[in-house]
Amino acid sequence: MNPVFDISLHHFLIVSFALAGAGVATILTKRNAIGILIGVELLLNAAGVNFIAFNKFLWHNTTSTSTGLDGMVFTIFIIVVAAAEAAVALAIFLNFYNNFSTVDVEKADELKG
């Protein structure tokens, strides 16, 4: 048994956690709207990785109450919604760009307390 290839649930969870961390960090630090959108995608994919890993390692058995595919199915929905979200986001950015001639979100500071 080669320990390098003995990949368990924990490894997946660590990867997904790292992805989520990278996503949050991106959202919080990037000023470019597209960059932030990438962060959002990272976060959503982290959730997807989680679902697949949980499904594969813990809940893959078909039982009377479960098809053993719940996590996989959820991931497909996440991908679809992420696409929809990206579409809306790009439309909003385009609009934003038309007005501000930039996608640097910190240029927009008209609204203040």
Add this chain to the structure above:
Amino acid sequence: MPTLLNLMIFTPLIGALLCLVAPSKQAAKSIALVVSVVTLAMSLVLAAQYDYHAGGVQFESAMMWIKGINVEYRTGMDGLSLPLIVLTTALSVLVVAASWNIEKMTKAFMALYLFLYTGMLGVFLSLDMVLFYVFFEVSLLPMYFLIGIWGGPRKEYAAIKFFLYTLAGSICLLVVMLGLYHITPNAADSGGKPIWNMMTLQSDSVHALFAKGGTYWVFAQWAFWLTLVAFLIKLPAVPFHTWLPDAHVEAPTPISMILAGVLLKMGGYAMMRITWPFFPDSARLFWVCVATLGVIAIIYGALCAMAQSDWKKLVAYSSVSHMGYVTLGLAVLTRTGFDGAYFQMIAHGITSAMMFFMVGVVYERAHHREIDRLGGIWLKWPGYGGWSLLCFFAGMGLPGLCGFIGEIMVLLGTFEAVGHGAGHTTIVYTLGVLAAFGVVLTAGYILWMFQRVYMGLPKPDYDHYEPVNTREYAIMTVLGVLALVFGIVPMIVFHATGVTFNHLFAMLAVQ
């Protein structure tokens, strides 16, 4: 009769709606006057029909309002509310007369005033805790507008301050009510439902819950203080009084009259109706603290009054001082003190309204209230000066006038508290002597003010002042006669309250 009582509460509201659609300013004023006269007549009929030997709650009517939480529309009159109702309705006529020269948005003014009037009557006549709370809050809003629109230069500040202070108080009350909602179903005869009837809330079965060492004794102590704070703000007592001078200084004269004459009495009335009877054991435990608050209000109010250069502010602080006697009289838990406190409320209702009116008469002509810029008014208007003398001496507590009875009874009642048992003697004497010293201070600031405003030679700029007119003389005459009558025959009030207070005091007396 219950119908008449309910009609009386809502007649002003109907009048308010009529005022809004009145064709002219004059019509609105007339509507307001007619409404106040009619309600006065109603209250007099009720007073005549009230069975003074039986006492207790009469003309009671009840209707389920919010069934899910057992809230009723329940009204009725007893010895505690009757004199205050007559005072309110009587003052109301005078207040409408005093606002006869309001020209700015007259219709709205009258409508708001009548709306306030319904709130005041509702507070005194509701026997359901939630209904009481609703009226207590409803009376807030018109006052806010009456000060905020028709007030002086800093009207908005004063209006908001008034609103926030009172709102903070009623939120304390709300917390207590939430507690009562969950606790009262445990009372023996509640049938598992929350009790809101203020008479049932004073019954033995509820008292058993709140008794010292009882299941809800801790709640009873908190609730006593929370309700007390709510009503001390309204009264107002030091340290919750700071809204009062601002409100009075900015408010137009008739609103000052009703504020000092009736709205402050809501605080005292509510203490007698709620704080003391609901939580008698707490009252017995904390009486020294509360009495100290009363004495502080008396002394501090008088000292502040002495320091004022604004005439109206002086009168406002005198209210703080005078309402201190109410707190003290209630706190000491003696029958004399209790009667005295109640009488003090009635007497102060008359004298403070009159004092504010007297200030208003001069302010309307001089457009300022600086005591130092006035002087010699008596020589200018001897008639007005004469009534002023009576008015301020009644406020000072001169024997033979109404202010005297309340103060002297509270002082006597305070000394009677020596009977509460060993260990209290020093405290009682200290409190009594300090309160008596307050009388001296009162005499001091009133006489000093009187000398500066009324004595001496008239100032040259008085020449173009309009003479005091008949309407104004009529108002001051009525108030002056009332001050005199209540000073000579105070038994009118005690006759009305006697039986009710016997019952009320039975549960408060220190065993």
Add this chain to the structure above:
Amino acid sequence: MSVMADKLAGVWPEITLGLGACVCMALGLAKASSTRKLTSWVAGLFLLLSGVLAIAGPQPTSGLILPPQMVLYVKLAVVAVGVVLLLVAAQLPSSWRATHRAEEGIEPFDPANVMRGEFFAFFLFSLAGVMLTTTANDLVWLFLSLELVSLPTYVMVATSQDRIRAQESAVKYFFLGALAVAVFLYGFTLIYGATGFTDLSRVQSAAATTTSPLLTLGIVLAIVGISFKIAAVPMHFYTADVYQGAATPVTAFLAFVPKTAGFVAIIILLSMLPQWPTHGPIMWLLWIMAALTMTVGNVMGLLQTSVKRTLAYSSIAHSGYLLVGLLAGPALLTSGGGGSGAIGNGIAAVLFYLVAYALSTIGAFAVLGCVQVDGHEADSFDDISGLSTKHPGLAAVMLVCVLSLVGLPPLLGFIGKIYLFGSAMAHRGENPAFVWLVVVAVLNSAVSAVYYLRIIGACYFGKPSGRTEPQHCPSRRIAALVCGIAVVVMGVAGNRLVTLARESSQLAQPSQQTPAKVVSDELPTDIHGG
């Protein structure tokens, strides 16, 4: 096939709304300007139709997490408030330059620039999302319905007015929204990891037998993510900017629709737990969220110069009050606490207050929307200064709505607050922290009066500025009037709504809750509504 039919049975109102949205989009492309103008009417028609279907249509027989009455209550609330919101928004598209010019025939009709159809379509989609949230019985369903609520609102904010600030607020709204979605999705993965199911009823039974920290963490993350929808701490940052940047009708929409969806979602998630949390991490999470949300809302509300921002912070604060009721949970769990149970059911209080809050705040926004200054919507305190002299009716509506938000009796908001805080008081026996939460809440109500009074003060005591002019929006005035009347009438005689909310909130929980523990409250037959 019958399984499919049964699944569809519960969602006919949503399907109707979806159809309505498609029809609106098609109508928005019509050649004749008069046909395009029918869009709002059609949207209203479909909205009413879905309400009728919700009452009279086929009822779902199985597979609901929430009790059927509660689902019905929320759907009807969405329809009723939705109609008011539609009245507020009906004339909004005409205020957009391109749409307006196409309508007046100044420019030829260009489908790329005219967005009337899309606006009402998104409006209906978002409402359908709220309805779907209530019927959710699967994590996927919950996720998709919450997305369906939010995605249209991003576009509605972005296109709501021709000003740059709308773009800016849409960007802010979108990013925090996307972050929030990802956070609650991550929570969902942990729930799945802990229980192995996405089907909520199976999650429920799995959670009853095992206690896993993973499940708790999952629910915590999900609640934190959903706090974006209800504008609660820690995801409240966008609120003020977005409420100010969006056109007033859209702001009113945001104040009700996502909030309702969020609270329904949190109720669903919490009912996964074997017992409503009165101790432990989730209870403390909600406790801290509630306390912080109302405090942040009210303190920040004091500092604003814009009425819309003030109302935005008021919206945050009200989420805090709602969280108090949510925390109190479905019913009195101890029998020793007394109480007849009418006050004590926190979920009923939340359901009631959502509508009470919605009517009050939409009324206030509608009034703002009826006034314009220098061609823009009223925003700052100066803009509504002296409103009472020029528009006494609008000022009166503002007055009652704002006072209802303060919680002054006998208005609607007062009854709502009593229910919310009273339900938390009912739990003082189990955990004294509830009493302190109520103390924080009432202190906050007192503080909030300061900024609410500033709004009233501006309307009534301020000097009228000559620049204010009325906006020609008859339906918006009607909406304001409806809200004003509802706030007063339902406050004085609104027993019926209380009863409805109460009947609808008998949450079924799988275990731990023996019938003796649920307070047996006989349902009040009220004297007003019959």
